[in-house]
Amino acid sequence: MTKRALPVTVMTLLLLAAWYIGAAWLNWPQAAETLARASKPAGFADVLAQAYTMKRPILPTPDQVVVELWNSLTGYAPSSPRNLLFHAWVTAEAALTGLAMGLGLGILLAAGIVYTRTLEASLLPWVIASQTIPILAIAPMIVVILGNIGLTGLLPKAVICMYLCFFPITVGMVKGLRSADPLWLDLMRTYSASGMRAFWSLRLPASMPFLFASLKVSVAISVVGAIVGELPTGGQAGLGARLLSGSYYGQTVQIWAALIMASLLSVALIAVVRGLELVLLGRAGAR
Amino acid sequence: MSDLTTDPYRTSLRTAADWGLVAIALPTLAALALPVGVRNGAVLGWFGGTMAPLFLIGVVLAVVAGASAPKRVWGAWAELAGVALAWLLPLHLLNEGLDLSAGWGLWLFLAAATLLLWRVMGVLAGVPGWTRSVIVPGLFGLGLLVGWEVLVRGFQVPAILLPPPSRIAAALAANAPVLWDDFRQTVLTSVLRGYVMGCGAGFLVAILADRVPFLARGLLPLGNLASAIPVVGIAPIMVMWFGFDWQSKAAVIVVMTFFPMLINTLAGLGNSERIQLDLMRSYAAGYGSTLVKLRLPNALPFLFNGLKINSTLALIGAIVAEFFGTPVVGMGFRISTEVARMNLDIVWATIAVAALTGSGLYGALALLERVTTAWHPSMRGR
Structure with missing residues (x-):
């Protein structure tokens, strides 16, 4: 240290x-x-x-940014739109919802890929190809299209976050679900345990370290996705909207404060994931 | 009987396959009783004056040929022809002017065809080599594309939500000059320059940090922190500093790509084994020749990893930076203006260009990696 x-x-x-x-x-x-x-x-x-x-x-100088950040955090009530905590919460809400959706999709896909050879051969290349598409760049359009069918607010942003999140989770979980010791899998078979039972009792616990490694990556890109998803909503709420309005009115101090807040947010979320990992894996006896 | 004993693999597949075929044939039979579509207010069945029976006969022939083929793989190809024929049927019916949104017989038939496709892919996925690694994913992608086309056109989804692929392709062809200008501005000007500068800077600083371990110990934690923060948020600042043209986009890309390249290069440089380094020392090789002849070649897989990650990041950085201000050309500009004018087929065409560019860059790097690191353990046994 x-x-x-x-x-x-x-x-x-x-x-x-x-x-x-x-x-x-x-x-x-x-x-x-x-x-x-x-x-x-x-x-x-x-x-x-x-x-x-x-x-x-x-x-702006660092002290100007820090002062702006401090004023915004302490000068107003946390529910006021002038408080950056309010915007950070709006962004975090979308990012976490998207992360939860991505987690579900990622684990589902990974289980399918691990258990079905056809899916492994046909789907896995597309999962990888899906990430070479600059989805983040077309995120604003997704927001607009989903807005057309009446989906506004949280959900379009969460969909973008989900698309970004599921990839690391799928890849990590495919590795993780396969990381169960073959000896133990054989042992499960001698107990005549069903495939379901082997999944819940052996494969899923074995994949937890991989899951948390992926989650740390996912949470960071989820925040990025939520911020970019807020750009086209045109200055309502959220750190992305804050960036955009700052850029429209030339409020550079505001932009930098929002950027620092965004960094703090994702560092904090990663710390939460790390804390969960320590607790859960510690309980499972991994450490 | 002798046939059964000589080829146990085939027999086990055959028994499984028969049940699969029954599961596919039953919905098909049920589908025959339901209508395929509506024309001028009149509900049409399978034998209502279209060429649908011909398609049906073709599919049945293909499936029969597939089931009786001497080899399972040949059978799969025959069944694949049946699947293709089945999915061509709705396109034919659409050309005839039918409204398919109430043609439940047709949709049930197509669902059965999809099950058949699944079976075909299951067989082909067991064939090692090109069939498994290229054709099966290719079929999956093609199936998605055709399904998208048929569902969107069949259920008359408004183009403002999701245009069918054929319309996107038409928009691509009709707006080719505009899209080419956007491509040149965004990719050939901004992305390439920013990418080369960012990756080059990351690489050079990594070499420097390798020489000066103090620098490496200071930079690595900062690099890890940088991977957590939403770097793309600096786009408005860069546009403010460097103006609307490519310089601001390149600046965003440089900041986004610098740390991934730095971290990967440092990891790669630390990847040479003690024994190899000792050998170089016993040859009296200096720092320079050890770096060039041993450590950089060993670092190549890591370098390519960084380059691949950065290829997508660079595209994202350029397009997002263009949302904040650009000359009236560029992929980000096109997306944001055409979304505002609700010309979604041009937007989708731009996205298709972006997707192809991203995959193309990635593919080119993967190919280059294969050529230059064919000797590396990670490439062996493929």
Whole structure:
């Protein structure tokens, strides 16, 4: 831990330093112009101070973003649309619903593929091919089409998340369901256990480590899917809508705050999955 | 009787197959009693003046030929011809001007044909080689496409929800010049440049980090964190910084592809075995020649893994960035404007282009990987 702490701290500090230098460099012309227009003194320190405190900077400084994030989190009630927690919750709701749907679909497909040779030969190549299609890029259209048949709000976003999520889960579960020890499978057969019983008592528990590895990947891309799915709804609610409205009105600080919030959200969700994994696998005696 | 003892594999399939055929034949018989469609308000049965009986006879002949074929695989091909004929029937009826949405006999018949297709694929999936790896998935995909066409046209799904593949193909052909311009702007200009820059930067920094372990230890956790955050969200910022043209798209792609390439390259460089490194040292090989002659070739499977992941990411990055602002050309621009104008067949045509591009890039990389890493254990035994 300490072996990694130092390099990571140094890299993070370097990154922050680069951020401040970049902010000064990018905001310099605009800051100098503002000062010149107000006919104030424009020495190096004055312009720098101006560049770091602009209202609509080209690149806001980390402290501006943190202040915006803090103000938004503490300044309003969590149910107010001005609070980023509200938007994060809207996004998380869609992402988690999609994840649950993707989990169901993924496990179903994996079980089918593991148990049926025909499905393995015919479906597995298409599962892989489905991911070479840039689905995320056509997500807005899915939202519009589903809107046409009266499905609005949560569900279209969840469908996109589901499409993104099921792939890692299917691939992981195919591996996981096959990872049951052949000796144990033979043992089940000597007990004359049914295929169903072998699935529930042996194959499914054996696949849990694989499932959680896939879930961690899925949860992250699910958040991405939900955010992109919110882009075409045109600034109602959600972190994606927040990004879009920030980009329309040139509110760069707002964009960055939403981005940081999105990162925090997916890191938090991954942490939840990791916690579940520790508890569940610990109970099963894996650790 | 001697036939049974010499080929036990075939007999077991035969007994199973007969029950399957019965299960398929029963709904077909039931289907004969139901109508196939409606023309000018009049309900038509199977023998209502269309060529449906001819199709029926053809399918029955194919199935009989399949069941009596000396080899199971030959039989499967004959049955496949029957399936194809069965699924051509609704297209013929649509050409005759029938309304199929109430033709339950026809749909039951098609369901039976789908079961037959399932059986055929089950047999073909047991044949190793090209049949298993190409033809079976190909049949599955073709079946999906034909089913989509027939269901959408048969039940008259509004094109605004889901146009049939034939209309998408027509839109593709009719708008080829526009789509080609979009393709050139998005793929040939933005994606390729951003991809090369992002993967190149990730690769070079990985080499650097390999030289300086301090850098690697600092960058890897950051890279893992970056894989968790929705990088695509920087698209509006990049459009603000670099303008509407390809530079902003390339910038998004660079940020999206940098860390996957970095992580994969680092993992690949650590993949050489101790004994191989010792051999190189006993040859008095320096860092450079060890890198070029041993470690990079060993890292190739990992490099290709990163390149493959990035090929899809790059397409996504470019198209999403185009939603936030673009010159009036490009696949993302086309999708967002035509959705707003409800020209969904052009949107679907653009999606088809994007899907083909994504699969094409992936396929090309997979092919290149096969050619360059044929010696690697992960490629052996295929």
